[in-house]
Amino acid sequence: MSRRYPPVPNGSTTRMPTVVSAIDALRKPIQARGEFLILFFNFDRYEKIEEIYGWEKLDSILDTTATAMRETLQQAKLGNAELLVVFPNDDDFVLLHVPEEGIEATPDAELTDLTLKLQQNISAAIEAAHGEDIAALFEIFVGRSHVIYNPKLRLERQVYRGIREASNASKSLEHRDQARKVADLRETLRTGGLYIDYHPIVTADSRKIFGYEALARGTMRSMRSPEVMFEVAAQADLIWDLSRLCRNRAIEGMNGLLKDDQLLFMNVDPADFADPAFTEMDLKVSDPTRVVIEITERTAIKDYPKFRERLKAFRARGYRFAVDDAGSGYAGLGSIANLEPDFIKLDMSLITCIDTNFIKQNLVETMVRFANDQKAMVIAEGVEREEEFDMVKALGVHLIQGFFIHRPSQTAPQPSAHTPAAKSAAV
Structure with a gap:
């Protein structure tokens, strides 16, 4: 199955589809497969970038981010997938992945490899387009949710519940990373x-x-x-x-x-x-x-x-x-x-x-x-x-x-x- 991108709503900063349009595009593949994967990309410091540099700069960075994500995912072997902004004018992204027929859901090792590639490619793109200082603020935490489709439940609710689960998983990773940074700061002060x-x-x-x-x-x-x-x-x-x-x-x-x-x-x-x-x-x-x-x-x-x-x-x-x-x-x-x-x-x-x-x-x-x-x-x-x-x-x-x-x-x-x-x- 090939990737399909539904029409982009007017006014989208990243020129990407919304959650609603992606659900409509993937409804039949999800029902046929019976499962789907959600990756929640939490860009931790984009809010800080907007506070420092203003909304125009963040809009430009979001466009750079979306382009780098598209290019990376086009090279990934995920089968049928949709890349989208979680909600209009938000700065987090979601990937809905429906495994192709006859292929098992993407294993953790492949998702870890994909996450690392996304981090490297997005960081490099931001540094090239917006400078080292902004790139130094770039951090991404990726949460995962594997959803088994239940025909008794409305698909939209299953998707949004999966997004919340993946979002919480990304925040858990963020908290662990924060503890590591505190240790790094103490070492900086000591030395x-x-x-x-x-x-x-x-x-x-x-x-x-x-x-x-x-x-x-x-x-x-x-x-x-x-x-x-x-x-x-x-x-x-x-x-x-x-x-x-x-x-x-x-x-x-x-x-x-x-x-x-x-x-x-x-x-x-x-x-x-x-x-x-x-x-x-x-x-x-x-x-x-x-x-x-x-x-x-x-x-x-x-x-x-x-x-x-x-x-x-x-x-x-x-x-x-x-x-x-x-x-x-x-x-x-x-x-x-x-x-x-x-x-x-x-x-x-x-x-x-x-x-x-x-x-x-x-x-x-x-x-x-x-x-x-x-x-x-x-x-x-x-x-x-x-x-x-x-x-x-x-x-x-x-x-x-x-x-x-x-x-x-x-x-x-x-x-x-x-x-x-x-x-x-x-x-």
């Missing part, structure tokens, strides 16, 4: 297995490097993504331990990296200010005026008056502050008004495709006017295209950060094709 990538921030007018944001990376593959590391640390109550290691590593590298009046931007969560080991006197910084503390707000600030008092002590030593990811999560207008930052770092979801989105343009322009009135500077992060760069510059954004100009590295970057030094050399 200091962490390094810093420095991501340049440039002035919009001259494109000269204004400073660097310190981005922590674990040396273990499972800890490569800072989002993963801090998520695991929060669940294991190791946030302070991880934050201390990240701060120390970032500061260790600043003396050999910074030139002239360049600044170091260092991410700090509000919860870190409750750490007894984090005070304005404990940071081993020779010149605090060259350090900008980025308030990341992974957690909400519950007591602004008390928090401002903590910031006051740091300001007195010369430290400056930035509100990170402004316009996302807890980092809203209230945080900007209460914290009075020296820098306002716009969330990349506001910057992605800003050249074609008038609402985003108006929001950014308003934020720039506000910052100018408050003698603060606006940073646009996540600039990946020339059109985005030109637009944020035209809107008056002071500083820009993104792959269009520079990628993060452990050392000072060489001039890129979009920097003045490189353009001069090419003349």
Whole structure:
């Protein structure tokens, strides 16, 4: 039997059929065979990707994922199968597999091999299309359900019950993987297995490097993504331990990296200010005026008056502050008004495709006017295209950060094709 794909509903992000249309297409094969297999593909961190990069980026990643899954499954020897999105606009996938007549249901060994191939192929496709940072967030857990068809029961109910069973199985795998990650994090903390990538921030007018944001990376593959590391640390109550290691590593590298009046931007969560080991006197910084503390707000600030008092002590030593990811999560207008930052770092979801989105343009322009009135500077992060760069510059954004100009590295970057030094050399 050959694979058949039912008509795709209008508006499908992945151009794949829904559960309902797949059931209709497979009704007769299921009734004839008397059994079917359900694989539930749980893409654990796609929700996190949407939070960080915005819905446009996740839609593009879902399309990449669907294409890679289709290509992998077309090479697999599964017989009659359907690939589909579980529900419209969701980010998990389901494979309904009806074994061909005379062939037993796919054994566990073949399914394990298929899962590994899917992981490798999807991860490679995402890294090629969307970069290493997003690929580092990619994780897939595959749950399985073998359903024996019962003609007394409505087929739709049997399918949905099978999907729930397969989904629960995938979550069980996810929990086991989480325990492994906690062990990896403890090993990272014990050995200091962490390094810093420095991501340049440039002035919009001259494109000269204004400073660097310190981005922590674990040396273990499972800890490569800072989002993963801090998520695991929060669940294991190791946030302070991880934050201390990240701060120390970032500061260790600043003396050999910074030139002239360049600044170091260092991410700090509000919860870190409750750490007894984090005070304005404990940071081993020779010149605090060259350090900008980025308030990341992974957690909400519950007591602004008390928090401002903590910031006051740091300001007195010369430290400056930035509100990170402004316009996302807890980092809203209230945080900007209460914290009075020296820098306002716009969330990349506001910057992605800003050249074609008038609402985003108006929001950014308003934020720039506000910052100018408050003698603060606006940073646009996540600039990946020339059109985005030109637009944020035209809107008056002071500083820009993104792959269009520079990628993060452990050392000072060489001039890129979009920097003045490189353009001069090419003349």
